[in-house]
Ligand SMILES: Nc1nc2c(ncn2[C@@H]2O[C@H](COP(=O)(O)OP(=O)(O)OP(=O)(O)O)[C@@H](O)[C@H]2O)c(=O)[nH]1
């Protein structure tokens with residue numbers, strides 16, 4: 562009995578899979594993240610901080626933390642991502658054409674990117690504190706076929722979009738471009754780029770579209786758990802420099818996320834609450 566217990570315990574202590582599972586199962590809430598050892602906590606709340614250590618001191622870091630909320634502000638923002646009382650988070654409706662989209666006054670943000678880049682997974686991670694909200698993800702590219710609207714009480718709406726590139730829906734251009742160009746309450750477009758491979762040709766077309774329409778957008782690097790830190794840092798710096806030199810409507814600070822490990826998710830929740838006007842005190 563003692564031997565079995567001892568072996569199990571050893572396995573638990575040394576198995577990276579167990580460690581990973583134990584950590585990721587609880588990390589949707591900041592309260593649980595704060596219980597982690599400091600290094601691990603930092604990598605979840607502020608993934609860029611870990612990477613920065615690999616940079617030489619002379620690298621210009623001016624736009625690394627344009628958005629830099631306090632922990633209290635992140636906690637405040639998290640309240641919007643929990644259903645409580647009259648504040649109900651839920652799937653609202655889907656649309657395939659502009660004349661099918663719901664008429665809403667509340668601020669809206671949408672998520673675009675190549676098929677399979679992790680748009681639906683990111684929304685699922687943002688809503689992980691509301692297990693009743695179903696967001697479908699798939700390993701097969703081209704899974705999301707419609708604009709899917711998720712209502713976050715009366716505070717804002719998140720819109721999951723079909724991906725561009727491989728297996729995009731035939732009417733993608735009409736559906737997505739019209740929405741982005743015409744949606745009066747769209748406050749920000751999140752353009753997701755695979756953090757393991759950086760900006761691809763199809764992403765450049767999306768950037769061009771955002772620039773041409775003159776809409777405010779933000780680049781989010783996804784799947785950072787799949788990438789070695791040195792590779793991720795190189796991709797990050799390339800995107801950081803690209804934003805500075807080639808764009809005018811893009812937020813200067815790229816965000817880093819892992820929907821699997823919840824890295825960067827708490828910061829992004831806070832950013833969404835902020836840009837939709839729900840955290841007036843954050844500058
Ligand atoms: N390791 C890892 N895998 C991820 C992450 N985000 C998404 N994935 C995986 O990537 C695949 C695609 O994820 P989705 O969220 O469905 O991608 P999507 O961008 O919505 O794809 P479409 O709807 O087809 O455009 C799934 O197998 C996810 O599990 C992440 O942060 N880390």
Ligand SMILES: [Mg+2]
Pocket residue numbers: 680681682697698704705721722723
């Ligand atoms: Mg999807």
